[in-house]
Amino acid sequence: MCSLQRRGNIFLLTLTGPGEHRLNLNLLDAIQSSVRQVRSEAESAVVAGNSASFALITTAEGKFFSNGYDIDWAKTSMDKMILMDDKLKSVVSDLITLPMPTIAAVTGHASAAGFLFAMSHDYILMRRDRGFLYMSELDIRRVIPSWFTVLVKGKIGAASVRRDVVLKAPKLTADKALEMGIIESAHDGAAETVAAAVKLAEDLVARKWDGHIYAGNRMELLSEVLNVIGARCSVAKL
Secondary structure (H helix, E strand, C coil), rough: EEEECCCCCCCEECCCCCCCCCCCHHHHHHHHHHHHHHHHHHHHHHCCCCCCCCEEEECCCCCCCCECHHHHHHHHHHHHHHHHHHHHHHHHHHHHHCCCCEEEECCCCEECCCHHHHHCCCCCECCCCCEEECCCCCCCCCCCCCCHHHHHHHHHCCCCCCCHHHCCCEEEEEEHHHHHHCCEEEECCHHHHHHHHHHHHHHHHHCCCCCCHHHHHHHHHHHHHHCCCCCCCCCHHH
C-alpha cells in the first residue's frame, strides 16, 4: 500500500504496487500513519538536541500517482464518501502542519483528489514522458468540493489558470503544467523525477531551517485551507 524510507534527513514515502492508488480509507490511513511517523521522528530529533532539518518526498510506483477517490467503493453510501473526504482533509492538514518542506514526485497520472493530494505538498516535480495532472470533476459529473477550490486558489496563483484547470478539465502534461506555473520542474522519466526531488530535498535540508518556523509560515500562507477544513492550530501545537 505504501512504504516509508529514511535516507539521512530525507524521508521517502512511496505508494506501492501497480494499481491506481485510489484514495480509499485504507490507503489514506496508511499515508497518514507514515506522515505522522515522519513528524514523530523529526520531533524526537529536536528533543534529542539535533538541530538538523528534514524533508519529505512523496512518490508512487506504477502508472498512477493517484487516480483520486475510490468512487466505486464510496458510491454505495454517502457516509462512505463523507468519511473518505474527511480522511483526506486530515491528511492534507498533517502535510500543511508538517515541520519540514514537502515534495511530490509525480511519476504517473494524478487526477481529481489525487491531483489535490499532490498540490498539498510544497513542490510538485513531474515526469514529462508519461502521466498528466487532471481535475476531472467536469468529466465525471461531480461538483468540486468547496475545500478543493480553496486549496487550488492557495496553490495556483493566476485566476485564468485556475479557471482552465477546473472549468476546462484539461489533462496537463508536465511541460504544460510547468508553463502554467503549477509544477516546479519536469523530468525525462520516473527515476529522473525522484532523483530531482532528492536533490531539491537535499538543497532544502542544507538550509537548516527550524521546522516549526517553516510549518508556521506555511500555515499562514494556507490559513484559509486550514480554516475551511477545520484544522487551524497554533505553531506551538505542531
